[in-house]
Amino acid sequence: MVVGRIGRPHGVRGEVTVEVRTDDPDLRFVLGAVLRTDPVDRGPVTVTGRRWHRDVLLLQFEGPGGRVVDSREAAEEYRDTELHVPITDLPELDDPDAFYDHQLVGLSARLPDGTVLGEVTAVRHEGADLLVVRRVEDGELLIPFVAAIVPTVDLTVGVVVVDPPEGLLDL
Template sequence: MDVVVGRIAKAHGIRGELAVDVRTDSPEQRFAVGSAVTTKLRDGSSRDLTIAAAREHSGRLLVRFEEVLTRDVAETLRGALLIADTSTLPPTEDPDEFYDHELEGLRAELADGTVVGKVLEIVHSPAGELLSIEHDGREVLVPFVKAIVPAVDVAGGRVVLDPPEGLLDA
């Protein structure tokens, strides 16, 4: 299975370095020198790239790829998603820790079993993680905290919600 680990924001400098918005909890593994990622461009095309270097800079990761040597080439990758294979991830040891791809697609239900929707994605915000849930044809953002999401059952294909009044209302 493939998972989005970042999005290329823009070119940085003149030597092909790229500013990347990270979308993984393990950037040190995903963006390690020698790691492979696949870009998914806006036009639907893709390209395999190898990490040559990565460093933090102003809340983003600056990444250099072996195959991108100039700013002109880097500019063509603006907005591309960076995709990695989930089979290379080590299993999590903490029972309350999950990879994004494990949660995406799970059924969202209340404690009484009432289905309220499906987890679309995990949104990583400065204030913490949010579950983006499709509910009644619209997207609802639910804080991914124990008080509101008391149970996650990956094997059972569900997350249990205990939302405060009004959270799921239109």
């Protein structure tokens, strides 16, 4: 599961900015955490330092074989690298109405009457959570992932029910 993406270097000592893609960065980016990478030839990486600079997470890390990333040039080599944690390392969710993104991707999106809208291809976190649905005909829909619009998520059947307000599907 993707938990972040390395951005530009910060300073000259090997720190990098991280675009956080997890709701719990304090758990995912602890000192000593080993994260898989994509592309895979850049990792795994081990977190050796972390701090917040305003609203931006800054990380320091070691690359494969304990290679210390301690310069701006070395950090630049990791730009645009996605950071992953194995799905098996994720804790169980206590809230029955909470889901990991990987659980939602691939589900069939249907209207309450059973009409198929398409397939959930991604979940975007842009202030509000949005389901990205590839339509059966063509194009994509962005569906706000709130109980009023998505009243049912059935992982065993592989379906999300979308009850859109008037006009949402016309956008």
